[in-house]
Amino acid sequence: MDCTGFPLRAERGGAAKGMAIVIDLRAAGYSYGGSAGALSGIDLSLPAGSFHFLTGPSGAGKTTLLKLCYGELKPSEGQVALFGKDSRMLSRDGLALVRQRIGVVHQDCRFLDHLTLAENLALPLLVAGRDPARETESLSQLMSWVGLSHRATAYPPALSGGERQRAALARAVIMDPDVIIADEPTGNVDWEMSQRLLTLLGELNRLGKTVLLATHDLALIRAAKPLVQARVLRLADGRVQAAGTEL
Numbered sequence: 001m002d003c004t005g006f007p008l009r010a011e012r013g014g015a016a017k018g019m020a021i022v023i024d025l026r027a028a029g030y031s032y033g034g035s036a037g038a039l040s041g042i043d044l045s046l047p048a049g050s051f052h053f054l055t056g057p058s059g060a061g062k063t064t065l066l067k068l069c070y071g072e073l074k075p076s077e078g079q080v081a082l083f084g085k086d087s088r089m090l091s092r093d094g095l096a097l098v099r100q101r102i103g104v105v106h107q108d109c110r111f112l113d114h115l116t117l118a119e120n121l122a123l124p125l126l127v128a129g130r131d132p133a134r135e136t137e138s139l140s141q142l143m144s145w146v147g148l149s150h151r152a153t154a155y156p157p158a159l160s161g162g163e164r165q166r167a168a169l170a171r172a173v174i175m176d177p178d179v180i181i182a183d184e185p186t187g188n189v190d191w192e193m194s195q196r197l198l199t200l201l202g203e204l205n206r207l208g209k210t211v212l213l214a215t216h217d218l219a220l221i222r223a224a225k226p227l228v229q230a231r232v233l234r235l236a237d238g239r240v241q242a243a244g245t246e247l
């Protein structure tokens with residue numbers, strides 16, 4: 001793999017560093033379509049630069065909690081503040097700006113299959129009104145960082161599971177976000193690839209980025225101990241341990 005160090009430089013000068021808490025949930029809850037709540041009474045504060053694993057059994061509400069944390073869902077009860085802003089009060093444009101500061105690695109990667117990998121990675125730049133043609137060097141450095149330079153012109157269906165996950169991570173950080181939220185990023189990859197992904201996330205965390213990673217893989221969490229200084233949040237019955245335990 002042609003990995004290099006993370007290439008992007010914080011344009012905001014690490015603005016989130018001055019902010020003690022980047023994501024804050026107060027008695028937050030969510031229920032789908034009026035059914036019994038998937039989550040309730042969640043109090044959770046993510047300090048800038050922290051690394052948290054979120055774990056819990058299938059159906060415990062991990063994905064729902066992550067969606068609250070990146071504004072995809074608004075809480076049905078309580079409050080969620082993203083960079084100090086109440087997510088329910090954010091306008092569409094306000095939410096779009098906040099979302100530029102939060103990179104998301106989705107469980108299912110979600111690529112556009114008719115675009116090449118390089119074009120998929122450039123999409124967030126286009127959406128933000130930037131010209132990818134002026135940022136080809138950053139894009140190619142980012143692909144090198146995740147070891148995918150040789151796959152730039154490949155189409156997503158031709159990528160292996162590990163390549164897709166690394167590409168999803170590269171896409172999540174193309175906007176140089178302050179926060180990275182990853183939903184089971186190692187779900188479909190072998191152990192060695194899980195370690196590589198963890199190493200990349202650890203590198204981002206050492207650069208000051210806040211990481212929240214949902215996984216049900218307790219072996220992965222144990223293996224993270226030498227790589228990252230993390231805490232573990234356990235979610236069960238729609239509730240989460242407030243501060244989490246140290247690894």
Ligand SMILES: Nc1ncnc2c1ncn2[C@@H]1O[C@H](COP(=O)(O)OP(=O)(O)OP(=O)(O)O)[C@@H](O)[C@H]1O
Nearest residue numbers: 032033038056057058059060061062063064065216
């Ligand atoms: N779109 C939806 N509509 C209705 N119920 C949903 C929806 N998404 C999730 N749920 C329900 O909300 C609860 C929490 O689901 P969620 O996906 O957040 O759990 P999870 O911990 O991420 O599960 P897994 O580990 O299996 O991905 C589950 O009971 C699930 O069935």
